[in-house]
Each structure stands twice: as structure tokens, then as C-alpha cells.
Amino acid sequence: MHFRIRQGHWPSDTDAPLQAIGGSKPPATAAIVGADFPGLRPAFAVEEGDAVSAGQVLFTDRNHDQIAHVAPFAGTVVRIEYGPRRTLSACVIRRSAEQALAGHENVPLDANTDAAIRDALLGRGMWPAFRTRPFGRTPDPNARPVAIFVNATHVAAAPNPHVVLDGRMAAFTTGVMALRKLTDGQVYICQSKGDPLCPTTDGVSVARFDGTIASGLSGTHIDRMCSVQSGRQVWTIGYQDVEAIGHLFLTGQYASDRVVAVCGSLTDKPMLVRTTLGARLADIAAGGFAVDANPVFRSGTTLNGRRAVFLGRFHEQVMVTARTIAPTQLSSKSQLSRQISALIPKASLERALAPRILPVPLMRALSVGDSETARRLGCLALVEEDVAILSRLCTSGADYGVLLRQVLDELMEDAA
């Protein structure tokens, strides 16, 4: 299968990083951030000051106590912060010198049955790598998706999966085989041009996507291959998480290393860095920019990135920009939000969304919070990253990601 996506922005080659992993930089601190798991209410198994080993359970989801979130490396829990209504804000861990032995032996895990795979993924901290469509949340431990979409596309400034997985193909394939057991349908490997990342077997399909930046969004892949409108649920997962799952089943060890691309105006040259899940962005980019610079770090792509201290759970890009831009950006944003501006239906909006959804009616429905119309138009197929481009193009200055999340929360409550 091959799909050419023509909607949305075309990537520019200017900030594409050198596709070679520049080095491994273990960060001094890392965190699990609540912004990646909206609404997650943790039940902590550790306290501030506790020493933890790599892969040790930090907390479980209070609604589903099987779902564990684990420590990316051995260290000390330095801060636990709650958000509103006892949701997670951040759990920060400082790396310690001595690598305390994980409680898990270095032996392969049983990956033969659905139940064994689920137990391993849930208990060893890999379950939060999945996100559902619709709604974009961590899936229920007992849910069985119609299909699983592995996002292994390479767009613009992101790392190239072929480079990242070089020498790790065995783990990736093992991960895909484990995913296959979790669904009755297909596991779709969505990748860009190049050799197939995984052999096509029964239950595993490789689909190629190229074109605009939208070709790298899971929402686009799902729209082209398996619509989620009619009450079906699919899961999405990133290719590096699949590789980590494979590593878990091959060795019994939790793999927290990820390759991210560091770019932005302050970096000398865009590069790939092997770092850790949730790593502090300043640690990742350290040495890449001038010492006296006063940088601002953003986690995520140019369209949907957010100002952050720690790497987002699902992000593989870090942007380092000069702080001088930040105040003007902030003030213009807040001015726009104060003075409501109108939505002028421009033709560029028609070409912005890759999923087959009428954009202007959707934007109007989201603006007024009309969840019924938004659902009818197909908003269930989308999450924030899919509509980020609308916020960029629209004259109103509204953040359609936030508006979409409010509508999705409302629809999720109705569905429950």
C-alpha cells in the first residue's frame, strides 16, 4: 500500500538533521509529565527521596491499577507534583551514579499468549506507549483494538527510523509480533519510503506514506486505512516504543532510551541524540548551542510542540530557540485570546487536513463546543496534533487542539 498525502504544509529541508546518531547523552534528570496523559490520576508506589531502580514501578493509574508507569533509570525520586484534582503534574527522578540492579532478571519473557503479553506490558511500564483512537488516551487494560497503527514515518526534522532501528531490527520485529497478538485485525506499519521495516506476514501490513507533514500523523494513517467513526477503536504507537517492547520480551529489561532530533535556531546544526524517555531538554541539547545563549526549549514538532522542561512521552523532536522571541510570541497569543477574532473561511483551510473532514464546519463546531456536530463531522478520528495546523492557518487565533480536547472529553463522558 502506498499513499501520497497532499494536504497540509510541505516539509522544508532546511532544518532536517544529519541522519546519524551523534552520541549518547544520559540526562541528569528525567520526568514523567502529566501533560502527556491528560486526566491521569496516579497512585504512587514511591515517595519523594526514595531510591528507585530502572524499570521500577513509580505509580499506577488509580482507575486501572494494572497500568504501571516505571522509572526510566536508576536514581532518586526528587519531586512529585500533583495537578488539579489529584492528577499527575510531574514525577521527577535524578539519576544516581550506582546502577542498582533491577528486580527483573535478564531472561526473555513469554510472548506467546495475549494474556502473558498484556501482563508484561502493563506491569513493566510499556502499556502507556499505546494511545487509543478515538480520544487519544491510554487504552483500557482489557480492550481489544480493531487494528494497531505503528507510526514509523519520517517527516521533515524527525529522526529517520531506518537510522534509529539500525542494528535493532530484531527487537522491532519481536515487538511487532507481540502487538499482533493483541488485536484480531491488522498491525499496520506506517513508514516512509525505503525498505520495509518489517516483513509482511499474516496480520502485519506495511503501508507507505509520503508527501506533506500530515503524512507523519497517525490520524492520517487511520483515516486512509481503518476509519474509527463507527464505534471501533484502534491503537497507535510509535516505532521506538515497539522496539522497546521487543527489547522487553527479548531481555526482560525495560528499555527507556530514545533517539530524538534536536533542531532550532540556537543549535549549531540539527542532530540526532540518543537520550532517555522524559529527559530534561536542557540535558539533551547541552553542548549543542553557545554557552551564553538564553534558550527556550520546545518538545514536539514545529506545529504541535509545546514549551517544556522535559521531553514529552510521545515526542521525538526538540527545538531550541532564542528566548528573545518568546515574549512577543506570548503577548501576541494572549492578545489574540483576549480579543476574539473571526474565522475567515479561506481556501488554504480546505487543503490543511489530511483526514477527509470538512474543515470549516469542524472549526465552527469546535469553536462553539458543539460536540454533536463535531462528532458527525468526524472529530473522533482526530487528536490535538492533527488539528494543530488549523490553529496556525486560521484568522481567529483559536487553539483548536484545546477546543478539540474539550469536545472529545465531552464525547468520552457521553460514551462512558
Add this chain to the structure above:
Amino acid sequence: MTTGFSFAAGVAGVTAVQVVALIAPSIVAAIANPTEYLMLLLTALTTVLFWEGAFAALRTRTPSIHGVTTALIVCVLVSPDLALWQLTLALSLGVVLAELVFGGRGFGFLSPAVVATSLLVFSFPQVSLAPGTTNLALATIPGAVLLAFLGLISWRVMLSAIVVTVALLKMSADGPDAITIASAMAFGLVFLVCDPTAASVTNPSRWIYGVLAGGLIVLFSGGPTLTTEGVVFAALIASIFAPLIDHLVVLIDARRWRVADA
């Protein structure tokens, strides 16, 4: 960089582009009757800016200049011998009722220029609008290309409206030639019928909207010769129906999911 981009892409940027597109047609109208046009333009600008300022003060917002495009369009459409008080009255009603009561440019569902000219013709039967000339049509083309390039008017609306109008006129035995048709409707089609805030907003409904507008232009012109009044009324009625067309298209679009279910 992004800040400058988003500022230019805002509603003020849209207005600025529309003003640029209106410069050439305005110059053509001004050359024909310099003194009268200047008086009309000054009156129109004073009127719209007064109402913009008044509503900005009432709502404690920063005043906007979106009304300038309305003033420019109306001054091209009206005949030069129009009484200034009639222009003030019609423009006031148009700008206030079609735009400012809704909250400004982009929040209403009608073009204020269409409403102002329609009210002018309804209220004063002896007033007639200036017929479109070939020069005016030629002067409209660069602006139309600019607006279409920036996506502020839809080529789908233009194409379907032109095709339907020409087809209907050619069906009558003594149909006028293409240049006459184009001269009569070019300016109104680009700046009234295709107004992005008044037209339909999805691609399928833009085709339907253009067909409707084209048919109404011929109907309201009441004969083989197209009149500016006909174009104005066609734009008014078509934009009243535009939200309904959009709604029907959304309903039909939603049927896709039901089909997928079965």
C-alpha cells in the same frame, strides 16, 4: 517569523488584501467621474469609520478598519449622481445590520456591501446602480487573481456562477455576447458573490452556491441584459441560502459513517 506570519494572516490582513484588490476598480470608477466619486468616497469612508468607531467604543475594543472595503465596493457600485444622504443612510444600515451587530467582520453571514446596496435600491425606487463597464471588468481581473491566489475567493464559486449565467443567457435566442456578460457581472461576482464570509464554506456547497448565484443573476436581471441590481440581489439571496447549503452538505457528509457501519 511566526508572529509576523500570523499577524498578516489575521482578519486585518484579509481586509488589507481586499483593499489592495479594490484599488484598480476604484481608480476606474474615479476616472469616469472624478469629483462625484471623490465626494461619494469621502462620505462613505466617514460613515463606515464612524460606525466602526462607535461600536468599538461601545464594546471597548480597538477600532477596526474592515468597513473600508465595504465603502470602496459600494462607491464603485452606485451611480455617481447618488445623493450623499442616501448613501450615508444605506451604508449605515448595511454596515451596522450586516456586520457590526454580529461583532464585526467575519461574524455575520451577509456581505455588508450587498446589504447596503440592496437597501439603497429597495428604499429609493428612483435610484439605479451603475452598470458594469468593460474597463471595470478588466480592472477587476488583477484583484480577482490576487484574491483567488490567497484563497480569499473560491474559483469553484466563480466558475459555476459564470457557467450557469452564460448557459442560461445563451439559451435565450438573442443572447448577448460573452464580453457584455463579463462586463456586467465581473465586479459584482468577485466582490459580492464570492465574499468569503458570505459564501458557502465547503467545496461541494461552493459549487451549489455558485450555480444558485448564477441562476439568480439571470432571474433578477429580468431579461437578456444583466444589471448590477440583478447581481446584488442574487448575491443577497444566495448568501442567505449559503448556510443552509452548508448544513445539507454536512448532513450528507455524515452519512458516510452510517454507510461504513452497515
